[in-house]
Amino acid sequence: MELNGVKLPRDAALLFARLALASLFVLLGWQKLTAFGPTAAYMAQDGLPLPQLAAAIAVAMELGGGLLIALGVLVSPLALLMAAYTLVTGIVGHHYWTMQGALRADMFIHFWKNVAIAGGWVALSGAGPGRWALISR
Template identity: 55%
Template sequence: MQYLSLDKYRNGVLLAARILLMILFVLFGWQKITAFGATVGYMASVGAPVPAISAAIAVITELGFGLLIVLGYFTRPLALLMAIYTVVTAIIGHPYWGMSGMDQYMAMINFYKNISIAGGLLLLAFTGPGQYSLDRR
């Protein structure tokens, strides 16, 4: 039994999904590149390996890959890479299991938000970008 068919809206919804999923990454990637020194400092504070390289990877992934996914270019492989990146950043950046009180609660929210975003990225990797993309698949 079919409850709701969105097939005729598929390509528009996939475009909207790409944009909505990438807003967070593009905005924060832009912030990271415009305040690169602070980004390196943050990476060091959370124990990221080689903070300057970690910061560069974050900028490339969030801003670069984010914009490419919005355009629908190499969407499937980039969405898969970003899903992995998002889970890794959840583990490194939001280790709620070693905290207590309100800090633990806020980190837990951000951890599971990252995990949920990774789920959306996996769906995008599976479905592809749709017709309104540079990939056109």
């Protein structure tokens, strides 16, 4: 891999991508786990059916999926799953098209960040984990 004449080591770039993408989800998943009751209550307030189950799925996806990808376990299939999860959470949690004013502007940014992050997950899925992974596929 080359950038403006500088060779970038592919495996280092893929490790950085895995860690950078996973870090957000691990941190947020840990927050949800350690404040599970308030997380489920927030999801109920947001209108999600079965908020306890939704919170458990969020913890599993964010904390579990994030840790597995950071370690390099089954990166390609998990990254696709994370991309789908990220898009769904954007639609469910950042539905700016139903909002007005400053909240709409804020949620617009969050929604499109989710889309961008999902793109990163898809790219990582296609590129694979790199050499520094516990289980490469």
